[in-house]
Amino acid sequence: MSVPGDPARVGVLISGRGSNLQALLDAAAAYRLGGRVAVVVSNVAEAAGLERARRAGVPAIVQDHRGRSREEHDLSLLAHLQAHGVDLVCLAGYMRLLSPVLIRAYPGRVLNVHPSLLPAFPGLDAQRQAWEHGVKVSGATVHLVDEGLDTGPIVLQEAVPVLADDTPQALAARILEAEHRIYPQAVRLVLSGRLVRQGRRLLEETAP
Numbered sequence: 001m002s003v004p005g006d007p008a009r010v011g012v013l014i015s016g017r018g019s020n021l022q023a024l025l026d027a028a029a030a031y032r033l034g035g036r037v038a039v040v041v042s043n044v045a046e047a048a049g050l051e052r053a054r055r056a057g058v059p060a061i062v063q064d065h066r067g068r069s070r071e072e073h074d075l076s077l078l079a080h081l082q083a084h085g086v087d088l089v090c091l092a093g094y095m096r097l098l099s100p101v102l103i104r105a106y107p108g109r110v111l112n113v114h115p116s117l118l119p120a121f122p123g124l125d126a127q128r129q130a131w132e133h134g135v136k137v138s139g140a141t142v143h144l145v146d147e148g149l150d151t152g153p154i155v156l157q158e159a160v161p162v163l164a165d166d167t168p169q170a171l172a173a174r175i176l177e178a179e180h181r182i183y184p185q186a187v188r189l190v191l192s193g194r195l196v197r198q199g200r201r202l203l204e205e206t207a208p
């Protein structure tokens, strides 16, 4: 853990492109994150996000999951996160379910970004699911990670209208822009310590 006065340390798990990682890196560089990205770990060696981390001077680690149990893999992830003093874990296009090993090591301190207005359209290809369903509004969600699939308490959401002439790809591109806006905001909010939990509801404490 970081010592008082030091910026909070964020660890980011990725599997691919890393555009949400980039949004977090950019926010940190502009002092809008409330912390800094201390380490990036990918389970895929070819993930483009690794290069984004390196360009930002952030340690970029490959931890292949193949041939190991979920728990074994997550224990290795945990070791990397702890070695870098990580306070908050952000999943950013990390394409694996986390085991309780990791979630319980960071209670209320693992975030994910998902490309729909949860609880609608959890799981893979959420933008296409929304488009095929014919909803008129979709969007992006940042939520705490619990042991279910995209089921944890919601930190922030942004609505994105579905247009008559949208394709799943066009909708996904507009949702991605919303993801890039709300993910750094959500990280800042969680790191501020001003979120209070009431059941499933996360409420922002207002100043006295």
Ligand code: GRF
Binding pocket: 016, 017, 018, 019, 020, 021, 049, 092, 093, 094, 113, 114, 115, 176, 179
């Ligand atoms: C994003 O749409 C995110 O919501 C989902 O996976 C995608 C990752 O994109 N979980 P990127 O790797 O951050 O560019």
